[in-house]
Amino acid sequence: MSQVIQLMQKQRISWLDIAKGIGIYFIILGHTLSDPSVPGCGTLHEYLYSFHVPFFFILSGLTAKCGQNEFSGFLIKKLKTLFIPYLVFGILSIIIFRLAGAFAHSALMHSDGDFSLASNLLNLFILGDLQFNRSLWFLPCLLLMELLAWPFLKWEDAVWGRENSCFRALAFLAVFILAWSVAGHAWPLGIQRFQVEIAMLPYLFAGMLLVPVLRIPFAEFRMRFAAFITGAALVGLGLWLWILCPVHYNREIGFTIFAPFTAIVALVSSLGYVGLSAALLAGRPIEYAGRASLVIMCLHKFPVVFFQTCLPFTAMPLARMNYVVGTSVALACLLLCVACYFLISRFCPFLLGRLSFHPRTAKK
Template structure:
């Protein structure tokens, strides 16, 4: 039993490490809004999270899962959104200005629309609603077609990919991040398929060239706006880089272990790092990077102290 628990802990440890590396990449990409650090991180960071979610996914009862996602993850989303509206109003008011949302009740419509209407310190709020609805859709399909390598998915996955590109070319308007749901669905499937396939030796030959191409030669991604770079190629590079990070998280052991704490706090860092960057933009970028990582990490530990804050902000009812 002890050995089984240790093996399970090790499995979860690499997941936290991979999340930690991913969230650091997200922060770097927002601290450096242009240049090589921005391009490198934007070539893979958001696909990594969708792939990892798919890799860990197990089909659940459709209605209960949808309810759980909407209620608990939706509660967390609304709580952080309300918190940041209040913080932005206080900070901008102390400077003699006005918060981003200051025309009430008209601004309630912008907040409810979310997605492409949320910018500045709220710019990352597209991600969680997109993930919620993509996971609900994926779960409903997986309940009907549980084998991600089955024939049905070889029709569904390319269809989702085609719809993603068509919508991305047609518009960048995205209520609640829903524009990105078809691509998120494809990546969830790709992660689940990887879990079934497992690591193969040939991947060590195929993935590095694809990753290098994605990092240095192909256009980067802007998933929020439905911009997926060069069709198929940029996303293939993103998937390759993400899979290599997953493998490095397995192999890294103690060297990469510090990333696991950031991985466990990745949801809070996702919500809060951009406000830290926004309000401390006058500092040198290395300082902003450190503070945009550490401050949300400390907030995560504070939220973990009580059951009400875990429930409301972290979406953990128990």
């Protein structure tokens, strides 16, 4: 296992948490926006959806490792840290929304309205697509992707004992071609769920290819300045490419699409925000949100629906070009979820795959 990964096991890298904090805010902001099919109402929504999920998979690739254990140990660890939270928050979602019933249904976005228990359980355990908390799909998707990447990481570790950039570049190219070849087609229902994993896998490998970035001493001002200039340039380039992109996100396409141009847009924009995050280096509130990103991913749908149900003027706020309301609602949802993360970490750490409360990872 590489020295970089071993170091990361002992201490967190601040700018990675900052990047996760920025990314999770983009996720929440995207979920407060309008239906992009309404003309002129979904521009910012479409831009965020062009990269914010790939951004998270790239960050996951940066920290991906096979560990010292065999596959069984790796699997158990991933089940504890990804599947248990998915299962717990999924069941919690079913209970809350079944109790809320019609009260919440009118505010649910991208929901087909099927509240039957059988349908809920089918979507939770088989399809990985719970209608009223669809953000949960990220956890089983990441779990399956890391399981697919494990043989590659294990082979690399056995042959070279560390990350090999040439090997990773070839692997990235291979999964890029695979995703381009098979994703987006009509798959049989039984294996349809794997479309998303195949479409997102290149981003995980892109993050694995970028591991040398973790060695850059961003504590030095000149390196932070270079990261800022590079990040800003890439964000601008990503925005320009997105404007030129012939296909933008919509709810019919979802995340099953994978085409070279859309992938390049996502990669360039994501790398830009990685650079900007590294330039910040220290930002305690954003960093803390990044540490809580998994819980926020699982829970943020609840406050979003609460605001949209109890305070109608906040529903789809950016569709009415009220950026102050929209960003404020997203920030309020973020803060509520961070508070929940602190309580869960302190009193129910087993829900996050931990045996005990770790102050170092819950606050700093």
